[in-house]
Amino acid sequence: MRLATIRTTDGTRAVRLDGDRAVETGHADVGELLTEPDWRSVAEAADGPAHDRAGLDLAPVVPRPGKIICVGVNYAAHIAEMGRERPQYPTVFAKFAEALVGAHDDVVLPAASQAVDWEAELAVVIGRPVRHADEATAAEAIAGYSVLNDVTARDWQNRTLQWLQGKTFEATTPFGPELVTPDEAGEGLDLTCTVDGETVQSANTADLVFGPVAAVAYLSTILTLQPGDVIATGTPGGVGHARKPPRYLAPGSVLTTSISGLGECRNVCVEEKRA
Template identity: 80%
Template sequence: MRLATIRTAGGTRAVRVDVDRAVETGHSDVGALLADPDWRRVAEAADEPAHALDTLDYAPVVPRPGKILCVGVNYAAHIREMGRQVPDYPTIFAKYPEALVGAYDDVVLPAASDAMDWEAELAVVIGARVRHTDEATAEAAIAGYAVLNDVTARDWQYRTLQWLQGKTFEATTPFGPELVTPDEAGTGLDLTCAVDGETVQSANTADLVFGAAATIAYVSTILTLHPGDVLALGTPGGVGHARKPPRYLTPGAVLTTAIAGLGECRNTCVAEKRP
């Protein structure tokens, strides 16, 4: 099953995306749908109103997650690229909902940064309350997967030992277009990122050091995960900051982030307009 949050004249709506139409579930967004313990049956039974697929305006798949937790240095190839050692534990940092944009919205390049970099990632959306869990239970708590790009201000990220300030600039993080449930998504997914049609990242999620279930189990030891919370599992090699010379996003660049079976985000980069 595929779920999405779309913008309509009456506000955002959660929809089940079928092959020929998108059907509203009766919820304001996918996060609100997942808050219903019976969300899967409710979504499967939804019958109307419906929207033509070519009219959909995608919002972030979960517009305002309670938590967005991200994993750094989590692909073996990327770890080698950055000259680091494979970590014993996941490197966790946070992001805030203001950073999110829809699958086809503009990515805003902040005026304060000259080093905005791409980071294609697999996002995991939580579908049940999780606390102090093992990996098997964690696996069962996954509502689905989506595409995310953790666009990062490298000059701000490395100002201090803490990364958050470079990771959560407003309107920088494409997230969508749809949540794809695990039974349909599969495993070992090909992930790519392209800038103006040139592929700059290419990997398979099998290269993850800490997979979805392991990350959920680890984080659940720290705090409770709730339906609609999001975990971004890190980026593979090919980031612009590691190139010689470094390469960064510029206004007008088209950023395309794709994961096989999940779809793609295609976003135009625009300069921030400050008042």
């Protein structure tokens, strides 16, 4: 099943994607739909107003997650090329909902940063409350997957040992275009990122050190994960900051983030306009 959150003249709506149609489920967004204990059956049975899929205005697939938890340093090949040891535990940090934009929205380059970088990532969306999960329970808690780019202000990230300040600038993080349930998404997905048509990142999610199930199990030991919460699973090699010389996003850059079977986010970068 494929789900999305769309913008309409009456506000956002959760939809089930059927071929060339998008059928409303009766919920304001996918996050609200996922709070239904039997959300999958509810979505399958939905028969609300239908929209032409080709003309959808896509919001972030979950517009306001209660939590966005990101995993860093998580692709084995990337770790090896940096000369680091394979981590024993996930490196985790947070992002806030204000950072999210839709799959085709502009990415706003913060005026305060001169070093805005790309980070293509697989996003995991939680579909039921989960705490102290074993692998089987963690797998059952995953509602589906989506595409995310953890666009990062490197100069702010590296101001201190804590990364958050560079990771959550407003309107920087594409998230979408849709949520794809695990049975349809499959495993071992190809992930790519292009900037102005040039491929800058290419990897397969099978190379993740801590995959989706392991990440859910680990994080659920710390706190309860709730429906609609998002886990960004990390980025592979090819980021701009590691290049010689470094390369960053600029106004007019076209950032495209794709994952096989999940779709793509295509976003134009624009300058921040201060009032």
